[in-house]
Amino acid sequence: MATLTMLARLVSFRPAHAKLLELPWSRCDAFPYGKTAMACICSDQTFMYDLLVIGGGSGGLAAAKEAVDLGAKVAVFDYVTPSPQGSTWGLGGTCVNVGCIPKKLMHQAALLGEAVHESTFYGWQLPDPKTIQHDWEELRTAVQNHIKSVNWTTRVDLRTKKVEYINAEAYFKDEHTLCGKMKNGEQKTYTAKNILIAVGGRPKYPDIPGALKHGITSDDIFSLKKAPGKTLVVGAGYIGLECAGFLNGLGYDATIMVRSIILRGFDQQMANIVAQEMERRGVHFIYQAKPSKIEKQSDDRLLVYWVDKDGQTHQDVFDTVLFAIGRKALTAELKPENANLKVVPDSGKIDAVDEQTNVPHIYAVGDVLHKKPELTPVAIHAGRLLARRLFGNSTQQMDYTNVATTVFSPLEYGCVGLSEEAAIAIHGDDKIDVYHMYYKPTEFFVPQKDVSNCYLKVVAFKGGDERVLGMHFVGPHAGEVIQGFAAAMKCNLTFPKLKDTVGIHPTVAEEFTRVSITKRSGLDPKPTSCCS
Template identity: 45%
Template sequence: MLIKHRVQRNSLKTSHTVFSPLINPQAHQSGLLQELLQEDPAHDYDLIVIGGGSGGLSCAQEAAVLGRRVMALGFVVAPAQGPSWGLGGTCVHVGCIPKKLMHQATLLGQALTDSRKFGWEYHQQVKHNWETMSKAIQNHIGSLNWSYQRALREKAVAYVNSYGEFVEHHKIKATNGKGQETYYTAAKFVIATGERPRYLGIQGDKEYCITSDDLFSLPYCPGATLVVGASSVALECAGFLAGLGLEVTVMVRSQLLRGFDQEMAEKVGSSVQQLGIRFLRKFVPVEVQQLEKGSPGKLKVVAKSAEGTEMIEGLYDTVLLAIGRDSCTKKIGLEKIGVKVNEKPGNIPVSDVEQSNVPCVYAVGDVVEAKPELTPVAVQAGKLLAQRLLGGCLEKVSFLLAPTVALTPLEYGCCGRAEERAAEVYRKEGLEVTHTVLWPLERTAACRDSNTRYAKIICSRLDYDRVIGFHVLGPKAGEVTQGFAASMKRGLTKQLLDDTIGIRPTRAQAFTTLEITKSSGLDLTQKDC
């Protein structure tokens, strides 16, 4: 059903004709549609979004497209340690964007090495300049900030660079950088304040350590670096630092890539180690001391065994903490209106329609409990939330099939269930795992190791061998995963993969020729060049 409606925006004094193809017929029949199209004169806005990241901006812009009065608050408080930023949130400033660009810097360095095998001869010394890379990345981020502001203006979203804090159920206080306070009311609110890095809580961590938030805008080369943590952020940072020629050590308390497929996680760890990265497994820092000031300086780290009493010490130029993030839900007045917040890490439990325990308050993005902390997930959740609240749509986000990629030097892409999680749900006898090793053609001439790249699919025997887990470790794994994720949403099966003609010679072709099952016990090893 295509519905055309005209809405007079009281706050902006403009009128907009809006076409919404997403209106559900049930909404019209139940009277919900008529209710949605009525503005609430008792409030300044129909919707106020607190947070200027991907999820919040997506929600605000979609609500404006639907012809509603929308305000977005995007003030970022600079913590005692770490940077502040403008519109765009974590992804743009200290996440996906700078991470991918630094990952690309590493890949270019690897390509230089490989190029000699393809006949390229060069005699000038090649070295990396951190300052040049950092400046280029920050210039690009600055251009993205401008584009976000322009998009909000074009969609007539009232953007206010102020800090939002609830004072009543339908009323917030907005405080700008000069301390000036303004009060606004709205029928509904969306919390999209994101997360900030967690510290260890030991002597010297906040004084002398940096986090990934700092690394991506660091004005100097960090030198010999200790990365503390085993998350995707930790391994990604370790990978591109090593790829730039730096000495890197990774200290891991327990397992790598918790929540991911553990077979793949260990393979990622092995691939990272091949860059010369040293792993300290089952250790945790207990103290960080500054021996020399400077940029970077010199630090001593004292660590203790996570399983015993053994103590070790190490000297590093930089200590990078990547041990998780806590939600930014403190000091925004949620306790004043009774919104339930988990004590640690401060995220908000919501229903399957992103609604908190307080009916007028919703949440999207990393601030939400037990949802994938991925930018595209936040964007889609924000967009669909606006459509449900203000456009009569009933569609919800499918979180289970959210694809993702770890941008380690050898990328790991996945979609659906990890093998161990699948076994819990379907039992081992209800699964069939088919796998292979990959050796991309362009790596053969360069004599890159042939058996580190790996792919597998996990299928449900009880559902026509439907693919419920997709995993690939290799170059451009994110690009490969994206297409298969769309197919999985449409019920991809092993037979459909077998019936598909592959593109030769590509990495993705391997998924159309999978033959060896884990249950067969056959060897996958390929001979080196």
């Protein structure tokens, strides 16, 4: 043991001493001097890597960097197949390139446009608001420049941490071996003791004539070369609502085609309030309908046919058709059968237990997981915890309950915990109380903005400790509001404790501390004053 200790000190001193152990320094140069030399010496020499990560998105990168910090030798595969419209992007995954980040930036652009028009009520002297125009090309350029800066920062971060980046399309050769197909067609083989799948998913297209040729998805909208103009958004999930919302806010005619319900998986009362507010702002909705065909006209506009619930066919002309009908996991491309890896039919997702697939040393995190929240922070946290279990002797598992999220619709919707429907289904109507109220944001007073859809509710156990099961909020800054309450729910927040909390006045977040009327009581939940 003393000899091993001495050798470890020699290795940690400088690279030249690697020859003393007859080890190539490339096996050890991934580790900071003096910190993880023993981890390198003791690492399994059978494989090229301790961990291979497939997917350079948030979850995969978080796991890779955490693993390297804990002494593992790690490589990350990342390859973006162009969308049917030719869109592609750099390292960082969906969130950075075609998801959360550009979505929030365009949402912010829409909110700023709204604020510009409202500012005249506060004394700002502006040209006639009707003459103020938005420049799509300038916004797209600003958003893409920011994305490229994040891509570069991510590359630098991996290099600094000595995570090997492999720009290749990976697929399984066997349970411990991946083949990487480079852009030039060359293929290389890599082996690892552990493999992490973090490939996420890509948008689906409907199987109708013209969809692939003429339609776009969220993969394309943020880098669209020309202004989208009159846009049909097919799909009423959060991606569809967010895209239609910011397009409407930027001044474009936006229509949402809803096949069945708004925001499936979310509290339905809140979802319908979001839709009502969007309709009030000018977003059009076509309910219980499906597109059947898209044809390009001589003027390059798109003639869209759709069928309603009664089987009747309708048509209209749009400049852009954006599909937001769900996403499919990118597992088929991995050739999972070569590793005996099981995936869920149709969705292609992986049904894992604590990120562990049916193959002992193959793991998965992020959107590729079956029935887990498709949220960037979830993937990041799960990836880090997995790396700590694999390389840091940790036993902490990812907790997928009470994960907060926000729909960045024009009037935002933030929530954490159970919906009203889910709480009743699980615990029974007689065991649940739903506290609710409408409120008036101070910011809405002077411009006399419509407050009819500013609403919140708290779902809690009736009796006992009155533990809070779910919190839902539609209003300004919903994401910022719900984040703190999510921490409180992780600490088993009860309704009495919520009522004992002193609010910050005047804020919209304080409204949660003032809610007192239950739906069961039948009392009017509308406010009487700003300080009642």
